[in-house]
Amino acid sequence: KNQVEQSPQSLIILEGKNCTLQCNYTVSPFSNLRWYKQDTGRGPVSLTIMTFSENTKSNGRYTATLDADTKQSSLHITASQLSDSASYICVVLGESNDYKLSFGAGTTVTVRA
Amino acid sequence: DTAVSQTPKYLVTQMGNDKSIKCEQNLGHDTMYWYKQDSKKFLKIMFSYNNKELIINETVPNRFSPKSPDKAHLNLHINSLELGDSAVYFCASSLGQGAYTEAFFGQGTRLTVV
Numbered sequence: 001k002n003q004v005e006q007s008p009q010s011l012i013i014l015e016g017k018n019c020t021l022q023c024n025y026t027v028s029p030f031s032n033l034r035w036y037k038q039d040t041g042r043g044p045v046s047l048t049i050m051t052f053s054e055n056t057k058s059n060g061r062y063t064a065t066l067d068a069d070t071k072q073s074s075l076h077i078t079a080s081q082l083s084d085s086a087s088y089i090c091v092v093l094g095e096s097n098d099y100k101l102s103f104g105a106g107t108t109v110t111v112r113a
Numbered sequence: 114d115t116a117v118s119q120t121p122k123y124l125v126t127q128m129g130n131d132k133s134i135k136c137e138q139n140l141g142h143d144t145m146y147w148y149k150q151d152s153k154k155f156l157k158i159m160f161s162y163n164n165k166e167l168i169i170n171e172t173v174p175n176r177f178s179p180k181s182p183d184k185a186h187l188n189l190h191i192n193s194l195e196l197g198d199s200a201v202y203f204c205a206s207s208l209g210q211g212a213y214t215e216a217f218f219g220q221g222t223r224l225t226v227v
Contacts, residue, residue, distance in 0.1 A: 015152070041221070044156070049213060105155050
């Protein structure tokens with residue numbers, strides 16, 4: 001069973017609307033949690049990195065939240081744009097010296113005009 | 114200007130062939146990685162190199178052999194290709210392996226074995 005689960009698998013929203021993506025993880029002990037954006041045919045690009053002591057972090061219209069007690073994170077996209085259409089991947093790094101990232105399967109977001 | 118570049122972007126080959134994927138980064142990073150993204154979209158680490166030395170080898174079949182001629186390059190050679198090797202392979206690099214180190218990914222190489 002994968003240690004990082006994301007929901008929904010995909011969603012479609014209208015341009016200008018908001019949406020929230022969910023991530024649950026079981027990686028323990030925990031170091032940090034990242035959200036990546038992956039455009040079709042491209043590699044993932046980092047949006048945010050949060051440690052266990054951080055509850056929220058923003059990057060423009062993207063806001064990530066983290067509850068380390070319940071091992072849940074969310075990514076909120078505000079006022080969506082067509083360019084937000086992509087896969088959003090939740091990634092967790094456990095506490096170790098080998099930088100092994102655990103990836104979720106991603107949520108595919110489609111923004112329609 | 115590309116930070117992490119991989120070649121080729123697409124690769125279609127027959128079973129049993131040997132092929133290589135090249136990766137170069139111009140960020141001055143000392144750690145490089147190979148990831149495999151399967152049909153279910155999960156990215157899984159295969160190898161990581163730090164200053165040309167192998168750090169992580171995630172029980173990848175020995176048909177896969179990474180080669181790092183210098184810290185800016187990490188190539189992936191695959192022998193005797195099998196249908197199950199079909200996937201998208203991503204190269205990445207980072208400045209060290211600290212917990213908050215950012216990893217930068219290439220655009221991926223879509224390998225199709227027929």
